[in-house]
Amino acid sequence: MRPSNPGGALTVVDTPADRLTRRLRGALRRDARRLLAAGPPTLPMLMVGPEVPDDARVQQVLDLCMRVGEVLLSSGESVDEVTATMLRLAAACGLSAVDVDITFTSITMCCHRGMAAAPVTSMRLVRYRSTDLTRLAAVSRIVTEVEAGRLDVRAASTELSAATEAPHPYPRWVATTGWAGLAASIAVLLGAGVLTASVAFIVTALIDRVGRLLNRWGLPAFFQQVVGGLLAAVSTVALLAAGAFPPGTRPSLVVAAGITVLLSGLSVVGTVQDAISGYYVTAAGRVAEIALLSAGLLTGVVIGLKLGFQVGVALEVAGDIPGGAGRFGVSLAAGAAAAACYALAGYAPLRSLYVAGLAGAAGWGTYGALVQLTGAGPVAATGAAAIVIGLAAGLLRRRGEVPSLVVILAGITPLLPGLTAYRGFYQLSVEGLSEGLVTVTVALAIGLALAAGVALGEFATRPRRRSAIVDPVPEEERQ
DSSP states (O other): EEEEEESSSOOOEHHHHHEEEHHHHHHHHHHHHHHHHHHHOOOOEEEOOOOOOOOOHHHHHHHHHHHHHHHHHHTTHHHHHHHHHHHHHHHTTOOEEEEEEEEEEEEEEEEOOOTSSSSSSEEHHHHHHHOOOOHHHHHHHHHHHTTTTSHHHHHHHHHHHHHHHHHOOOEEEEEEEHOOOOOOOHHTTTOOOHHHHHHHHHHHHHHHHHHHHHTTTTTHHHHHHHHHHHHHHHHHHHHHTTTTOTTTOOHHHOOOOOOOOHHTSSSHHHHHHHHTOHHHHHHHHHHHHHHHHHHHHHHHHHHHHHHHHHTTOOOOOOOOOSHHHHHHHHHHHHHHHHHHHHHHHHTTTTGGGHHHHHHHHHHHHHHHHHHIIIOHHHHHHHHHHHHHHHHHHHHHHHOOOSSSHHHHHHHHHGGGGGHHHHHHHHHHHHHHHHHHHHHHHHHHHHHHHHHHHHHHHHHHHHHOOOOOOOOOOOOOOOO
């Protein structure tokens, strides 16, 4: 605005520029009122990272995966297999960005949710070791059903609870019969007659029942191994002193069979698989457990042998396994029976007993053929037989019909170095430290060959996994 009459009265003239200014001010005021009425300004949040379900869903999936991992780890599965199973199960349930960390006694699982939400982490302690192959088969079936989309998370959790809380499928006396049958079969495999095999059956049944009682009382596993080895040696010495073994029998095979049964519960295969796969912490924990339990077994057997020396009753040094074409057929049948009895003692489903028997026959047949036809040593022949068992277990794992752990544990049982271990224990008691340590080292080498051969056979039949490393350079730039 400007005055129109400078010398007279003041007249205000409204110019076009003034009118434009007023209109702009009015528009600004109206826009300000609308913004204030709409509330504080908001910007859309960009989701960074994978899209995941809500917190309740994440917790349900993590709980399911952790419980499955607990069953697998407590049954003796390798950490690599437990980790792979948990990752597959989480992916099938919608959680793709997860990490799993397993040690000897704990499982930790973390679900990452990008920048939008904090990660969810859960940990579970594994305080027990229990081999129930029927439970293991049920858990494997649940994982397969979830991956196929036939079970949701809630239904899978319900079935998993039913599987883990259900009692063993067989009575206790059936498992005891399985362990006793395993000892009798091993005694026949090593060259024993009917009488010695029958004594091995009775002594091992006694060891199993006493071991269950001690376990119910909460006695540590080390002392249970001491008691088991002591019972095997003292019972045989007492029967020998009472004249139960006629001339020509081999009472030492009773102790060797008992040692094989007590060694069969050690997770040697899982230990070596963990070490080969790079899970050194868990492998170290399992090595410590195996060393401690083996030391307990050694202590019990040596004490029993020395007690026999004190009363003037000495067991003989166990000789080699008899050979020959006729003996090979008997040993093959005994190896199959030993594997089937181990599966029965581990509460395996009845339909898998014949598979376990075939695995035991295949493993022992390979070992016997290499030793008798090529003159291979026990370590090399055991490793080759273990590769055959690992191949069979890997193929069955891909088909998913029978848990591969049934094939592995049952198949290697006839190959366990029970006879070599007894010979080493005897030498430590009688002949001196140097001779005994050499034989015990051979027994250890046989155990390592078993585990390494199984791991190699499983690796050869495992489906190839794509590398998780992504090349950051695009294809067009590389060209």
